[in-house]
Amino acid sequence: MSREHSPTTTAAGPVSSSDRPPSRVGLAPAPADRRSLWVMIGLGGALLLAAAAFMTLGAKGSWDFVLPFRGTKLLAMALVGVAVAVSTVLFQTVTDNRILTPSIMGFDALYLLLQTSLVFTIGSARLAAVDAGVMFGVELAVMVTFGVALYRWLLTGARRSVHVLVLAGIVLGVLFRSLSSFMQRLIDPNEFQVLQDAMFASLNSFDRSLVWPAAGLLAVAVGVAWGLRRRLDVLLLGRERATSLGVDHRRTVGLVLVVVAVLVSVSTALVGPIMFFGLLVANLAYRLAGSHRHGVVLPVAALLGVLALVAGQTILERVFAFDTALAVIIEFLGGIVFLVLLVRGEKR
């Protein structure tokens, strides 16, 4: 398995930033750091502009209605953008390559399958009586348990090539989706109605009551990821070297998978599955960041994710009046990027 990069080839020169002793904190930042800073500032500025455009363009009627209405939507998009971007970067670090993403590996299909199974076994009538937040909590718990067990087995059990993993992941996704639709056919058409919305990625029809619990969860998960960032830098060196540097590989991978499972649940619960979004954002972020440290890559990816969603949605919705087609366009572009990565990766 060949990594496409190594931390020692950053613009800063042969010394990777993670090797730097902590005593240098007070010194002038290296050129790479300054570049990363500018990238972040630029992205932040663009994001502010996009957000302002999203909130105000084409607004008709009372601002008292428009601002909170669009504000919730903006917040949901921000949550999804951050969740997808961070989970993808974490997942790619743990799996040590640039084409695997949680959604390509079937993570969000698993979430949908769990959702379907819950409706299937409990019934929508009884589910409707349960508070959406509690429901989300139950789904999350199941998702973390199952997801971490399954992917831990797949990723850290026998050593498998990337191609086996990707293919297995894609087919797992197909299996999960088929199982979900199989169960959906078995349940009552009325109950099916409850589920149907969840199956399609749409940035317009999300459950507004979930936004705040999701925001809280996201904050915790991202906080944990941020705390892990230095350990993740070490993981980039590979399993053996990370272990010899004193990082418990198995434990870290397990912990990261928990965080990823939570993040995927957040984004899937809010808008549904978007297969290639993470791939696009993460690979753009690696290019833009100018550093391989997670302290830089994670914020850049998160900013990019939110920016792509907000700007894309603003342009499509306000300029072209194309409503929910954003997910489809992401799918199209992401598929092409994936093919390019695959073909180029093979050539090396």
Next chain:
Amino acid sequence: MPRLLVAAGAVGLLAIVSLFVGVGDVTPAGLLRAVLADDDGSHQEVLLVLASRVPRTVAILLAGAGMAIAGQIMQLLSRNRFVEPSTAGTVESAAIGILAVTVLAPGAPVMVKMLVATATALAGTALFLRILRHVPLRSVLVVPLVGLMLGGIINAVSTFFAYRLDLLQSLNTWMTGDFSGVLRGRYELLWLTFALVVVAYLVADRFTVAGMGQDFVTNLGMNYRAVLALGLSIVSMVTAVVVVTVGAIPFLGLVVPNVVALIFGDNLRRTAPWVALGGAGFVLVCDLVGRTVRYPYEVPIGVVVGVVGSAAFLFLLLRRDARVA
């Protein structure tokens, strides 16, 4: 050969069972009485069997055999065990062709739809092979990955237009196989797959040799490109016909030939009857499951095969991997 006869008998038996499974009450005894007595009261049963049950069963057998053979041919031509119409962009290309006809010429007869779908399926598969040529040192698994991604991209384009034009539901029916709509007069196009399977059998040796690689084929004095073109045409046409009439049946062309190859090896002349029978039997069993599990409603065959097929694919994938490692 006797083993083949036993297998054929088993599939035949299943086919007879399939005639008597469904919402309308038809029993063998009742049918016999109706045919012998020929009175008006039981005419209903004969009509039901002739107009719905027989066409459905025949359609299942034809589609199953055709898709399995198509998968087998693709695997020989691409020299890769994991390639079949749904992992090479062929199915999605066929669907985009049907979508185009539906949008541009809504009144076009089914034959036109099928021909356009064949053309787009052929183009999509050719594009797939072209992309593969740009992947020099390819590992076995990159091939289906490229195909799946290409299929995803084509599908995104179809979804985009289908969504804009309110045709998402139609697109869904082409992408999910379902035999419940098969009636007399609506499935006859599938007999074309029968003809194509016969053609494939007649030139089976060429495909087997083609599976040994371009250099080998040229050495033997055969025109590799001609064999390739013939094979891809058969595959595209079978796929187009099946997608037009009943919708896509995923992974069928992958699972059946692989299981047959595990037992009988790679000589297409020898394995073709087994692959065809296996495909027909597999689809028949899946359709029977789909018809009975939620009686009196039905689960579409595409969903049942999706579950069984992807599980089998995973098994093949991880098992093979465990052996290599």
